[in-house]
Amino acid sequence: MVATIGDYAILPITLPATPAFPTQTTHTLYLRPHAPKVPTEANERSLFLVNIPVDSTLAHLRAVFAHLLGAAGRVEDVIFEGEKRKSSTALMEVPKTKIGDKGSKKRKRNTDEDTETPELPEVWDRTLHRSGSTAVVVFVDTKSVEAVLKALRKLHKSGKESKYPVWGAGLEGKVPELGSVRYQAHHALRYPDKKALQYNVDAFMTAFNSAEERKRKEDKKARNVPDEDGFVTVTRGGRVGPARREDAEEKRKEMEEREEKKRKEREGEGFYRFQVRERRKKEQGELVRQFEEDKKRVEKLREAKGKRGLRPEN
Known part of the structure; x- marks a missing residue:
């Protein structure tokens, strides 16, 4: 050989x-x-x-x-x-x-x-x-x-x-x-013990969530950091681990308050486009009316001042 x-x-x-x-x-x-x-x-x-x-x-x-x-x-x-x-x-x-x-x-x-x-x-x-x-x-x-x-x-x-x-x-x-x-x-x-399987799954998900959180922080930090040529890296948000129940409830309340505020603004200003146009026309008409009233008031003041200024000759 x-x-x-x-x-x-x-x-x-x-x-x-x-x-x-x-x-x-x-x-x-x-x-x-x-x-x-x-x-x-x-x-x-x-x-x-x-x-x-x-x-x-x-x-x-x-x-x-x-x-x-x-x-x-x-x-x-x-x-x-x-x-x-x-x-x-x-x-x-x-x-x-x-x-x-x-x-x-x-x-x-x-x-x-x-x-x-x-x-x-x-x-x-x-x-x-x-x-x-x-x-x-x-x-x-x-x-x-x-x-x-x-x-x-x-x-x-x-x-x-x-x-x-x-x-x-x-x-x-x-x-x-x-x-x-x-x-x-x-x-x-293929059918491991339930406790052993749960332990492996928990360890896997803990490490996975930690890696995702670390990546999210790195991406967030890189959003406003320019590179050598002055360009800023465009990044997208990554997945994070499941939030706590208290955090999720607080976030839900914030979203409801935000939606309620938007709803009130829509009711006050008008939801449809024609309602917005009518409101603006009304505001413009009110401004023109106040301008005309102010103009007449100024004319009256001028006339009153002119009459007081005329005196007969001796």
């Missing part, structure tokens, strides 16, 4: 016979040192795996590398494709890739927002991966990575299939079973 393909070392794994496939076969795993564009503190002690079996678990991969290294406990963590972890060793999503693909791969860092909302109860006791999935295996030190690659070279030189790691060896009873047992467990997990 070829020892490498491109930058990847080849790790053959023996898949034992099962009731669904009663023939022993060999599965090929590809691995290389992990070198993402976004560096992390665990890069130098990590291996990037391609084409992991669909039923892979942390226990399975630990057993495989324990077989190669001759000692258990050298694997610190495994991050599967699409899986998010809070651990400092899992600072990115595992990228999708193909063997021999050296192009750029987008990776996304985890943020606090991604892990802030509590997860709802799981309905599967074991995760299955799509065919050809990837994973990152983090070892306890750099020497373990070098030892794995060295053990692979020896494995290929020997050419003995009997030395291949056996998938699932020694894990009987340590990982959830597949087949009909898996679906029976799934059916049971």
Whole structure:
């Protein structure tokens, strides 16, 4: 068997016979040192795996590398494709890739927002991966990575299939079973205990409302803050958590008072347009009448003043 393909070392794994496939076969795993564009503190002690079996678990991969290294406990963590972890060793999503693909791969860092909302109860006791999935295996030190690659070279030189790691060896009873047992467990997990479910829902909604409230405050703050070019960001109000009963009652009273005030104004001024026009005409007529009365009063004062000013000559 070829020892490498491109930058990847080849790790053959023996898949034992099962009731669904009663023939022993060999599965090929590809691995290389992990070198993402976004560096992390665990890069130098990590291996990037391609084409992991669909039923892979942390226990399975630990057993495989324990077989190669001759000692258990050298694997610190495994991050599967699409899986998010809070651990400092899992600072990115595992990228999708193909063997021999050296192009750029987008990776996304985890943020606090991604892990802030509590997860709802799981309905599967074991995760299955799509065919050809990837994973990152983090070892306890750099020497373990070098030892794995060295053990692979020896494995290929020997050419003995009997030395291949056996998938699932020694894990009987340590990982959830597949087949009909898996679906029976799934059916049971779909109906969790009422108290446990209520606790998860309450925790989820509390975190969700907190995030919405924080976003609302940030949007409100950004409404009047111009950016570098002097433009103000246009934002829309977000959803908030349910109000207290006292707050809701106070808000209802304020709305009723506002509606009552508008109603009285409409009754006093007239609701229809012709009523508004008639009222304005009446006001204008009253102003003209007062103007004419004032004008006549001024004329009378002038006449009275003129008569008092005339005196006979001596």
